Amino acid sequence: MSRLLISIAAVLALTNAVSANEEEPTQETCDAAVAEARAEAAALPADDVSRYFAERDIQQALVEAGNGEFDDCVEKAERALLEARERPHSLKSGERLDILGAHEVPPR
């Protein structure tokens, strides 16, 4: 429970930081947020599932930037950063994420 409370506090701190800033996020703000999240994720072992979650959030942050939505970019990058720091996802032995690869077609 204490970990949950810490996580919530971290989210509150991040969101308050954004709301306190009256300036609209820019490409530069987005780039900085993505770089920070990317560095945090890269520090995790390659097979850490939270690293995978964080990298998917970073990918979406870049998509938002490509759409010119820098506020959404920053939000996704912050979520990636939190994922990499808090590592709320874990897989038990033998567990895997059931994701179809682009080369896989399920039997009909």
Place this chain on the structure above:
Amino acid sequence: MVPSAKKILLTAASVSLALSQSADAGERWGEYWGEPKAKMNPYVAGDMHNHNTCTDGSVAAGYSIDRSVGKGTAAAGGKNFDLDWFTLGNHGGSGNRDCRFSDASANIPGDNTTTYWSQTLGKTIDGITITKLKGTPNGTDTNAKMWRWQSIQEIEYPTIVSRTATYNKVLVEGLEWILPGHEHGDVAVIAGQNPRGYGNADKMAEFEYRFDRADTDAIGPVDASNNPLWSGKDNVNNSGTAGHQKAVAGITWLQANHPLQSYAIPTHTERQGPFNPSGTAGYNIEHFRDFNNAGPTVAFGIEAPGHMAEGGINGGSGSYTANAVGGGTYGMHGVYTAKVGGLWDGLLGEGRNVFVFQSSDWHSRGVYGARDASTTADFIPGEYTRLYVPNEKHFTQQSIIDGMRSGNSYSVNAQIIGSDMVFRARGEWDDEWKTMGETLRVWPGEKIVLEMEMTVPVANNSPYSFNNPLLLPVGIKQPLNKPYLDHVDLITGDVTGPIAPGAAGYAVANAAGVAGAAIVYNASAKIAKQIQATKMKSYKLKDGSVRLSFTTSFVASEKPFYIRARGTNIPPATPNVSDSAGNPLLDLNNVNVSCTDAACPSHLGTVNGVKRVTNDVQAWSNVWFYANPIFVRPHGTPKLLVEKNHELARKLAHEHHHRHDWDQWGQWGQWDYWAFNRDFDRD
């Protein structure tokens, strides 16, 4: 060899089905109304808010439609969701990806390379050739962006045309408007659109160009002499109070030009917190009032958030952070619509024609690909959320807008009920029933008879068959893929008439976070009756689904009021989910519940190694539907604004020979603040 997705699209099974044959519970309509040939669903299901790679979605524009309205299973895997209608509602602004292709992250065989406009100029793909990125140059190389007005005209609308022919369903080119000064909103302008053979989305594109704050293009389309076709754009006032005025101007433009062929509905309205007079953030109640005043027949609603599977251990369902008004979602709705006495009830308390809608806000499946059954972000349109509008013999684009505007509409998550809801009322001395959006006229003291019927389908689209973890603490073992209705709330509130702009109470101070949930906008609103499903009449239909019905009554006073309904699978006082009255708690509380079944999926967030109710499991567990209000007005009292605005729509339709079908009208007069320039006549 895996076939190319492009070929898959071209060879997809051609489905030619009338809407009346859609395969959900409503197909049995004739069973209980005794008309064997009456196979037409009373309502049809759709989605008006979704994204593709033209902006920040994960799949191609065509793929998104294929999965949403197709039947059966997609050729490369993944269930299709058989919606009856679909409004493509993608962001305004610009995008750097070629949206004839999906993003690599979607993991779609044959379509798994993210493709940028800079790589495809001059090539013919899916029968469309883009030779140049028009308007003000916007980025270089893979960051070269196409303005959305161009992709609306040249990519999305042609895709709508091709898919209309493929599926014989009603498809609309719409927009998720990034409002000046505010959050986002759903807009559609159907004037000019006719995907069954000709037409265009020029009016939709023009609105986007003129009024979307992310579209800063200063040129737009040009004529043969290179003169801009859409002159006079305000490219300055995009934030704060001045931005709000530009947003009002946008709604005024819709009302003036397309009063019956457009809508503008603010969406995920709590997400960015309160309105920021010097920035771009959410909405306060005065902004909804301004919009409805400026556009009485176009600004008639609020859309509750999508993104229902985004909730992790820190919250996030609906894409709401702790900074949202209310601090997050409540039963997968924002607090404006979830709270009894909240912002929506405040607007209904004025008698306004402001109705609630909900759609998917489909972008991606988070850590999963587009074909996977699980999601940590969004659901595909039709998979989880269905927006119902009345069916018609000749259902068209106009039918969608007319249905939404009428208020005769309801929104359902997780298929907790089907397409055949009945929610109607009449006075005991009158035989005329009134339904959602309509106004029942009664005599003070008259008994009001209210009927409600609904079908709980035998199954939903959930991939999970383990028991709902939120219900286990109250002793209910209910598989997540089997819809279950616990009760229906009938919520009433007094109608005291519209508040004039600038008058006391027109603007109300708002607050971010959970403090925003304490604001009461209509103190008279209350759960007047709570009807347990076990107390309803019930019988099984042929396919195993269950038809529920009840009749109850109210007594008319001398004051107007409204009755709205919501239903849920969550009993009152369910720990971490609902309060003792049955209201949804902040959804973040669901995280306190563990998911301990061996089948709980591996992507759920964990606390101390124990999986918690998060993401799609949370969404399939915490299920609600919302029905729009029936208004009740005693004889001798002034007409309600909802009645006047419905009359305006009828008058406009009559004056302009509105054929309830595709046509195109020219410029109309100004209707700004129409509501306040009329006498409050009595009947």
